[in-house]
Amino acid sequence: MNKKIDIEKFEKRTPFSVPENYFSELKSEIQDSCKTENKSYLSIFQYAIPFLGISLIMFYFFTDTGSTFTSVSEIELSQTDLIAYLEEDISDDLLYEYIYIEDEEIDELSEEIDYLLDYNMDYNLIINQL
Amino acid sequence: MGNFTDRKLLELFQNPETRNLAFNHIVNQNQERAYWHIRKIVLSHEDANDITQNTFIKVWKNLDKFKGESKIFTWIYTIATNEALSFLKKKKRTYFESLDAVSYRLSDNLSADNYFDGDEIELKLQKAILTLPTQQRITFNMKYFDKMKYDEISEVLGTSVGALKANYHHAKKKIEQYLSEN
Numbered sequence: 001m002n003k004k005i006d007i008e009k010f011e012k013r014t015p016f017s018v019p020e021n022y023f024s025e026l027k028s029e030i031q032d033s034c035k036t037e038n039k040s041y042l043s044i045f046q047y048a049i050p051f052l053g054i055s056l057i058m059f060y061f062f063t064d065t066g067s068t069f070t071s072v073s074e075i076e077l078s079q080t081d082l083i084a085y086l087e088e089d090i091s092d093d094l095l096y097e098y099i100y101i102e103d104e105e106i107d108e109l110s111e112e113i114d115y116l117l118d119y120n121m122d123y124n125l126i127i128n129q130l
Numbered sequence: 131m132g133n134f135t136d137r138k139l140l141e142l143f144q145n146p147e148t149r150n151l152a153f154n155h156i157v158n159q160n161q162e163r164a165y166w167h168i169r170k171i172v173l174s175h176e177d178a179n180d181i182t183q184n185t186f187i188k189v190w191k192n193l194d195k196f197k198g199e200s201k202i203f204t205w206i207y208t209i210a211t212n213e214a215l216s217f218l219k220k221k222k223r224t225y226f227e228s229l230d231a232v233s234y235r236l237s238d239n240l241s242a243d244n245y246f247d248g249d250e251i252e253l254k255l256q257k258a259i260l261t262l263p264t265q266q267r268i269t270f271n272m273k274y275f276d277k278m279k280y281d282e283i284s285e286v287l288g289t290s291v292g293a294l295k296a297n298y299h300h301a302k303k304k305i306e307q308y309l310s311e312n
Contacts, residue, residue: 004310010251012274015246015253016166017247023165029183
């Protein structure tokens with residue numbers, strides 16, 4: 001038969017030990033860790049502030065450059081320039097290079113056209129949809 | 131270094147000129163209790179040392195937000211408990227085991243630990259404690275070894291006094307059962 005044990009009668013001692021002078025050293029280790037932690041915060045700012053500055057300059061630069069674009073209506077073209085441009089021989093290959101549509105886009109487009117044709121939609125409406 | 135009330139320490143901490151003085155005082159007053167509390171959860175000295183340092187770094191970073199609704203020591207105990215539990219959870223993730231399985235493994239390492247100076251009965255008692263679910267184990271340690279009052283434990287763990295009393299009672303029974311069988 002098992003003997004009855006009452007742990008309240010035991011000596012309530014934690015059976016662990018620590019290295020010599022551990023607690024006096026722990027205090028200074030904690031203080032050092034807190035100082036390092038403060039420094040690491042500062043070092044984040046040290047890099048974050050220049051980064052933020054550069055980002056702001058780049059943002060300003062790009063928005064500023066953007067505003068220098070001239071709208072189409074402001075362009076003045078002489079008639080001779082326009083005729084010369086229209087008479088220029090543009091090969092089909094060159095055109096395809098400019099008009100590039102992804103395969104998925106083509107699939108989507110043909111699905112939309114099929115759908116509109118199936119429901120006898122007006123051609124003008126289809127063209128408008130495209 | 132004189133004795134300061136919690137309110138005085140918080141006042142001193144708010145002032146940049148006396149901030150370090152207040153923090154040193156808080157470390158002096160609480161480091162041993164916090165360390166032993168953590169040590170009883172994670173058992174290894176090296177792990178307890180790291181977790182104690184992390185605990186006080188959190189105290190340093192968050193003390194200005196602490197409103198003094200509880201005692202500073204209770205608040206530090208809460209941080210220490212959470213840090214120790216997160217450590218065990220990390221171990222659990224590393225080894226893909228349950229939190230309680232981690233406790234069993236800690237039990238295997240206990241007798242080989244250089245900083246364990248208990249006798250055979252104390253080793254058995256620690257192994258028995260390690261068979262408890264983690265939350266019950268923490269409650270048992272705080273009541274049995276740290277002699278904390280139930281309302282203090284309740285503040286730290288955020289559990290009702292009634293539940294803690296039941297937890298302690300069950301823990302004690304399980305430990306006595308384990309010891310009588312082994």
